Amino acid sequence: MLLRDLLQDISCDILQGTIDKEVEGIAFDSRECAENWLFVAVRGFTVDGHDYIQKAVASGAAAIITEKAVDAGSSVTVLQVDDSRLALAYAASRFHGQPASKLNLIGITGTNGKTSTTYFLKSILEKANKTVGIIGTIGAMVGDKKLATRSTTPTTPESLHLQQMFADMAESKVDCCVMEVSSHALSLKRTAASAFKSGIFTNLTPDHLELHLTMEDYFEAKAMLFDLTTDYNIINIDDPYGKRLAERLSSRDAELVTYSIESQADVYATDIRYYAEHTEYVAHTPAGSVAIHVNLPGFIYVYNSLAAVACASCNGVPLDEIASGVRAVEQIKGRLEVVYQDPERKIVVDFAHTEDSLEKALATLRPFTKGRLILVFGVYAAPGRPGSPKREAMGGIAARFADFSIITSDNPKDQDPDAIIAEVAEAVEAAGGQYRSIVDRREAIEHAIAISEKDDVILIAGKGHETTQVIGKTEIPFNEAEIVNEIMSGR
Numbered sequence: 001m002l003l004r005d006l007l008q009d010i011s012c013d014i015l016q017g018t019i020d021k022e023v024e025g026i027a028f029d030s031r032e033c034a035e036n037w038l039f040v041a042v043r044g045f046t047v048d049g050h051d052y053i054q055k056a057v058a059s060g061a062a063a064i065i066t067e068k069a070v071d072a073g074s075s076v077t078v079l080q081v082d083d084s085r086l087a088l089a090y091a092a093s094r095f096h097g098q099p100a101s102k103l104n105l106i107g108i109t110g111t112n113g114k115t116s117t118t119y120f121l122k123s124i125l126e127k128a129n130k131t132v133g134i135i136g137t138i139g140a141m142v143g144d145k146k147l148a149t150r151s152t153t154p155t156t157p158e159s160l161h162l163q164q165m166f167a168d169m170a171e172s173k174v175d176c177c178v179m180e181v182s183s184h185a186l187s188l189k190r191t192a193a194s195a196f197k198s199g200i201f202t203n204l205t206p207d208h209l210e211l212h213l214t215m216e217d218y219f220e221a222k223a224m225l226f227d228l229t230t231d232y233n234i235i236n237i238d239d240p241y242g243k244r245l246a247e248r249l250s251s252r253d254a255e256l257v258t259y260s261i262e263s264q265a266d267v268y269a270t271d272i273r274y275y276a277e278h279t280e281y282v283a284h285t286p287a288g289s290v291a292i293h294v295n296l297p298g299f300i301y302v303y304n305s306l307a308a309v310a311c312a313s314c315n316g317v318p319l320d321e322i323a324s325g326v327r328a329v330e331q332i333k334g335r336l337e338v339v340y341q342d343p344e345r346k347i348v349v350d351f352a353h354t355e356d357s358l359e360k361a362l363a364t365l366r367p368f369t370k371g372r373l374i375l376v377f378g379v380y381a382a383p384g385r386p387g388s389p390k391r392e393a394m395g396g397i398a399a400r401f402a403d404f405s406i407i408t409s410d411n412p413k414d415q416d417p418d419a420i421i422a423e424v425a426e427a428v429e430a431a432g433g434q435y436r437s438i439v440d441r442r443e444a445i446e447h448a449i450a451i452s453e454k455d456d457v458i459l460i461a462g463k464g465h466e467t468t469q470v471i472g473k474t475e476i477p478f479n480e481a482e483i484v485n486e487i488m489s490g491r
Helices: 049-058 084-095 114-127 159-171 183-187 215-227 240-249 299-314 319-327 355-368 389-401 417-430 441-451 480-489
Strands: 013-016 025-027 037-040 063-066 077-080 104-109 132-136 139-142 176-180 196-201 229-236 255-260 267-274 279-285 288-294 337-341 345-350 373-377 404-407 435-437 456-461 468-471 474-477
Touching: 025 084, 037 049, 037 084, 049 063, 063 084, 084 159, 104 114, 104 215, 114 132, 114 176, 114 299, 114 319, 132 159, 139 159, 183 215, 196 215, 196 240, 196 299, 215 229, 215 240, 229 240, 229 299, 240 255, 255 299, 267 299, 279 299, 279 319, 288 299, 288 319, 299 319, 299 355, 337 480, 345 355, 345 480, 355 373, 355 389, 355 456, 373 389, 373 441, 389 404, 389 417, 404 417, 404 441, 417 435, 441 456, 441 480
Parallel strands: 025 037, 037 063, 063 077, 104 176, 104 196, 132 176, 196 229, 229 255, 255 267, 345 456, 373 404, 373 456, 404 435
Antiparallel strands: 013 077, 132 139, 267 279, 279 288, 337 345, 468 474
């Protein structure tokens, strides 16, 4: 493709060279650059792509996009932009033929509930005979097939990889792509060149404040998704930030659709009945009402499935297919996943890693726990932030909602795991909770099982679907479902 064509949506100054040259690929990692490629120098949190321009040129880069004047050699075209991340997004979209426009692209944002909402919506749309792709925390898939990707980001891929995924989906004749959209992705312009037909807002609770610093900044980052939507904005107005967002979006061209279980809304739930293994309710939509059976317990899954019901209704899916699609989701990996159960005890794994999600997980299990509710949890290391109010908050939740807590490591990364645990333990103790600290996460799980008695429930929180643990700079295998079953099989 001509470099000139890649630049159609990008405002830039040509510092040297011509834009009438062929570009055969795009890279923002100099190690991936090749002959006749465009290299986009992106500033990261720890690495600056501008420092690797010479390596990209040595690998054959034909053109460079940069935020400052650089020496790249006389044969290389150098283009200066104000924001290279934004330029990368638009160049990648053009290179792959603007693939997002060929999909019914649905974005889901919020602190909690993105993954389960994605899976509910995928199941509903498949019942409506749509071919569905998903992109999110658990990975990228088309139908039941995992999509190959170079992305290493946990939720929303970098724009270059994201546009490649969209292109692969469009080539595979995917009808709908349902994706989780993180606040990081929005702030870092990963989705900038993507037109979403629908956007869903689930909720906002404290998280990622190492990046956003304040809840207000965090809210504004999430709200950026709805600058990219064209057809529907689907908002949980029981959440105070959702209510604010709905008011802001009321005058937008995209239709505002609200959902709730507590307030008057376009889509709402009544007759909610909670059970140990599932939840039932009646969903009311502009198209009529329908009984919904969710194979997951707790009100959080009423909200998450209701968001999917609202979006599916906007997309014209009949009510019976909506109900069938929700019911077809038997379990979501790492979301209140029962990984072991016998007449003596139940062991549950959940991704809860914020104070809000931990409280909701414990509150969901509490009414159906005849014995003790034993919690195994840690607090992950926030990048560049040795101490965190989150540790105090998580410790307080554990003390109030669990009968006994075992405080352990999550992903300590480069931080001292003993120091993290000590902060959490101090908060548990201050709140009057019973606990024990065990640094090794496997030993913590073993201890929880060893002290459990008849009718106890063990919740292992924080990692959920993840299958590795990061200690220092080393990523080690750590699949909690497998670990639990190994321990139980040896008893």
